[in-house]
Amino acid sequence: MYKRVLLAYDGSIEGRSALREGALLAKHCEARVFLLSIVAETAGVRLAESVYAGVIAKEGEVYQGILDEGAERLKQLGLSAVAALEFGEPAPTIAGFARRVEADLVVVGHRHRGALERWWTGSTSAHLLDLVECSLLIAKDTSADQGLQAKTPVGRS
Structure with missing residues (x-):
């Protein structure tokens, strides 16, 4: 079924759910696993960089720690992953990485947002639907991960 699975991971509760669900599916399919964390280079981050070098x-250091933690979680599940840290806008970066590794499944988490926040920031998951050339799994079941604290600020993907 799936041979190359890309897990987009940000350390949040939703990201941990996506990691768990994607890892179990990849293990079942005996797929090669790619783990991606993204340092979002949004307009706000670029503005902050211009003021505070x-x-x-x-942010890269923080997300490298998140990536390492995700790789360790996969290792505990019996999987070894090709891990990568990228910089850029989340949706296009995930889609571009998926193309480069020839992923046939991308797994992301879903964070519920209000209408105003969706309007203002957009939805990474919805944007991915238009950008990826493979299947997309949006993990929503966070019940097994509710006790875990998010490592990233809300709004990061």
Whole structure:
């Protein structure tokens, strides 16, 4: 079925759910696993970088820790993943990485947002539907991960 699975991971509760669901599916399919964390380079982050040099580098350090933690979680599930840290807008970065690794499934988490927030920031998951050339699994079941604290600020994907 699936041979190359890309897990987009940000350390949030929703991201942990996506990691768990994607990992179990990849294990069942005996698929090769790719783990991706993204340092979002949004307009706000670029503005902060212009005022406070080093903001993006600091975010890179934080997300490298998140990526390492995700790789360790996969290892505990008996999977070894090709892990990558990328910089950019989340949806296009995920889609571009999926194309490069020839993923046939992308797994992301879903964070419920109000109408105003969706209007203002858009939806990474919805945007991905238009950008990826493979199947997309949006994990919503966070029940097994509710006790875990998010490592990233709300609004990051």
